[in-house]
Amino acid sequence: MTAATLYGLCGAALVGLGLYGTIVHPQPLRKILSFNLLGAGVFLQFGVIARRGAAAGMGGDPVPQAMVITGIVVAFSATALAVALVLRLFQETGGATLGTDPPARQYGGEGAGR
Amino acid sequence: MRVLLDIAMVLAVSAGAFFFLAGTVGLLRFPDSLTRLHALTKADNLGLGLVVLGLLPQADGYLAALKLVAVWLLAQLAGATVSQMIARTMRRGGQRA
Amino acid sequence: MSVALALDAGLALLVLCVAVWTIGAGPTFAAVVGFVAFGLLLALVWVRLAAVDVALTEAAIGSGVTGAVLIAAAARLRLTEAPSAAERPSATLRLAAVVLCVLVFAGLAGLVLYPANPAPTLAPAAAVHLPELDVGNAVTAVLLAYRSVDTLLEKVVLLLALVGVWSLAPDRFWGGAPGILRPARTDGALVLLGRLLPPIGIVVGVYILWVGAIAPGGAFQAGAILAAMWLLVMIAGLRDPPEIGHRWVRLLLVAGPAVFLAVGLAGFALPGGFLSYPAGHAKPLIIAIEAVLTLSIAVILGLLVAGPPERERRR
Numbered sequence: 001m002t003a004a005t006l007y008g009l010c011g012a013a014l015v016g017l018g019l020y021g022t023i024v025h026p027q028p029l030r031k032i033l034s035f036n037l038l039g040a041g042v043f044l045q046f047g048v049i050a051r052r053g054a055a056a057g058m059g060g061d062p063v064p065q066a067m068v069i070t071g072i073v074v075a076f077s078a079t080a081l082a083v084a085l086v087l088r089l090f091q092e093t094g095g096a097t098l099g100t101d102p103p104a105r106q107y108g109g110e111g112a113g114r
Numbered sequence: 115m116r117v118l119l120d121i122a123m124v125l126a127v128s129a130g131a132f133f134f135l136a137g138t139v140g141l142l143r144f145p146d147s148l149t150r151l152h153a154l155t156k157a158d159n160l161g162l163g164l165v166v167l168g169l170l171p172q173a174d175g176y177l178a179a180l181k182l183v184a185v186w187l188l189a190q191l192a193g194a195t196v197s198q199m200i201a202r203t204m205r206r207g208g209q210r211a
Numbered sequence: 212m213s214v215a216l217a218l219d220a221g222l223a224l225l226v227l228c229v230a231v232w233t234i235g236a237g238p239t240f241a242a243v244v245g246f247v248a249f250g251l252l253l254a255l256v257w258v259r260l261a262a263v264d265v266a267l268t269e270a271a272i273g274s275g276v277t278g279a280v281l282i283a284a285a286a287r288l289r290l291t292e293a294p295s296a297a298e299r300p301s302a303t304l305r306l307a308a309v310v311l312c313v314l315v316f317a318g319l320a321g322l323v324l325y326p327a328n329p330a331p332t333l334a335p336a337a338a339v340h341l342p343e344l345d346v347g348n349a350v351t352a353v354l355l356a357y358r359s360v361d362t363l364l365e366k367v368v369l370l371l372a373l374v375g376v377w378s379l380a381p382d383r384f385w386g387g388a389p390g391i392l393r394p395a396r397t398d399g400a401l402v403l404l405g406r407l408l409p410p411i412g413i414v415v416g417v418y419i420l421w422v423g424a425i426a427p428g429g430a431f432q433a434g435a436i437l438a439a440m441w442l443l444v445m446i447a448g449l450r451d452p453p454e455i456g457h458r459w460v461r462l463l464l465v466a467g468p469a470v471f472l473a474v475g476l477a478g479f480a481l482p483g484g485f486l487s488y489p490a491g492h493a494k495p496l497i498i499a500i501e502a503v504l505t506l507s508i509a510v511i512l513g514l515l516v517a518g519p520p521e522r523e524r525r526r
Contacts, residue, residue, distance in 0.1 A: 008323030016316035053332030059261030077372035
């Protein structure tokens, strides 16, 4: 059992946890949070593959590491866009919900987000 | 000489860890957000300083040692600012623990 | 079990506990704070996996800038916390989700515990060409030389996400300034930090960009640090967020991908095709691309946190 295997199991658990949170939480912001956790778990799997590929005097295979860096940046841009969508939904409808029933406008409409 | 340096390093880092532990105990046990802030900022900054002190002999070259000290100073700056802001917010608007 | 392995096990357990807290915490704000702490601990995990570039990126972008976006959103959405009764997940849904997640975990754990032997690796292939590129950091070489197309596309994805965020504003606000960032009261301590920290932060950012050629670092990490300094100045109230219709904003945003694309198209003149570098001139080109890229990334990240415009453009 090396350190890489340990962190690989940790990453697998993170994928499971993130998937559970994405399915179970009704609030979109919690779903986004859990989705980020899921992504972090997947990146850890890449990191384990990189660590196992240590050769030629380097501590890890640089290609999966570069892919993870690209993935982290793209995950952030996706998160920022998703959060902007949720905030716009809140501004338009007064509630942040993905349910199909039209929400009761209890919290106010446009401009309530300030 | 090397052995003395190693013993001093271990002592300093252990003392730093003890201060971190004390700060965490304060975070958990103090009744009030303001007192918790006090415990955290004082104990954690001192703990970080002791850890940095203990790691200085390990740094390779003066530049790396300077970077370690810079890390400690920047952490103090950030910690001081954030604790001031949290304390002022709590004094104005009431605590949300 | 050696001491290092015991410490690794402790760190992995800590990461999992913070992740469970993030999923299970009641208030969303507490979950977001847990997520930021999770990101920082994950950076430590990356260091243990000998991927220091990834650790820097995770701490700066994965935990830092993402945390800023999520905290701002959680503060705005505080009123919508409690889900309606119809939306609360039923016990059967929870059970089915648990079963599915355990299956997924088992599958991935099997992949981890029974890996391909011998481990596939591209490290020797990457190391072979490092001397002619005159780049010491293999990850930078992969990002900007071997797989530079991926990095170019990633820059464009960032830009597209920014355009997507901007397009969510009402039509009349197009070209205006974002309004999200300033706190209700100007705080003296924050203003002091906003004056003291940015010069240091800019030096650190430029240093990380420069040293990324031979040691862990690079354009994305440096761009995130510069963006953080800009955000600090805006949040402290020392500068207003710029109007997104301004010419210099648009110029800085486009400069990074444009320079990258120009170098790429110039590569058609060489035998390697798109994005190939002439022999002996690789390092200056890489540094030039990285410098402009860092500026663009800093502006994009800052504007992504600032959000869609909320004021009309002053003509």
